[in-house]
Amino acid sequence: EPEVTQTPSxxxxxxxxxxxxxxxxxxxxxxxxWYRQILGQKxxxxxxFYNNEISEKSEIFDDQFSVERPDxxxxxxxxxxxxxxxxxxxxxxxxxxxxxxxxxxxxxxxLTVT
Amino acid sequence: xxSVAQPEDQVNVAEGNPLTVKCTYSVSGNPYLFWYVQxxxxxxxxxxxxxxxxxxxxxxxxxxxxFNKSQTSFHLKKPSALxxxxxxxxxxxxxxxxxxxxxxxxxxxxxxxx
Numbered sequence: 001e002p003e004v005t006q007t008p009s010x011x012x013x014x015x016x017x018x019x020x021x022x023x024x025x026x027x028x029x030x031x032x033x034w035y036r037q038i039l040g041q042k043x044x045x046x047x048x049f050y051n052n053e054i055s056e057k058s059e060i061f062d063d064q065f066s067v068e069r070p071d072x073x074x075x076x077x078x079x080x081x082x083x084x085x086x087x088x089x090x091x092x093x094x095x096x097x098x099x100x101x102x103x104x105x106x107x108x109x110x111l112t113v114t
Numbered sequence: 115x116x117s118v119a120q121p122e123d124q125v126n127v128a129e130g131n132p133l134t135v136k137c138t139y140s141v142s143g144n145p146y147l148f149w150y151v152q153x154x155x156x157x158x159x160x161x162x163x164x165x166x167x168x169x170x171x172x173x174x175x176x177x178x179x180x181f182n183k184s185q186t187s188f189h190l191k192k193p194s195a196l197x198x199x200x201x202x203x204x205x206x207x208x209x210x211x212x213x214x215x216x217x218x219x220x221x222x223x224x225x226x227x228x
Binding site for chain 2: 035042105106107
């Protein structure tokens with residue numbers, strides 16, 4: 001069964017450093033998302049992406065964040081200058097054209113900012 | 115604003131007994147409701163959705179959910195729980211102002227004992 005994959009599974013970085021979290025969505029999916037979950041808190045929407053542009057973003061997704069689909073398979077989330085409060089589990093998700101509401105999630109990347 | 119609430123942090127059930135995980139929602143307009151399950155070190159897995167139609171929705175792994183408009187509830191059920199159903203369950207609602215943004219509940223840990 002096709003699945004969303006994410007790398008790395010765990011990323012440790014120092015405050016102020018840039019990080020790139022990588023995702024490979026399911027191959028025929030057209031809609032892509034990033035969510036995050038701070039330890040002990042709810043899963044929160046960050047951004048959705050369709051047709052090579054951001055469709056929607058939350059207030060969390062400020063100018064320190066960016067997303068990109070650099071080729072036909074990868075979908076990345078970049079944090080330019082990490083803060084301690086960016087420590088969280090980051091989930092990538094994708095959905096298909098004919099069922100956009102069924103989002104399929106990757107296993108997540110645990111980001112630890114020290 | 116749309117939201118869901120999961121009133122129970124944890125549900126304990128013996129194997130073979132019925133399992134219910136509660137969810138209530140608050141939306142303006144018609145709700146799009148979802149259940150996801152998360153196993154340790156795995157991403158969120160889609161279980162089922164309600165968009166329109168029958169109030170009883172059947173999903174993966176023998177789960178079903180009942181949409182109740184008068185009680186604004188969308189409880190997840192399984193007639194006979196398995197030990198392998200032990201996981202974290204999330205209820206979610208799609209923002210009516212959005213096509214892709216999901217709002218998640220806090221999650222309910224299900225523990226099924228042999």
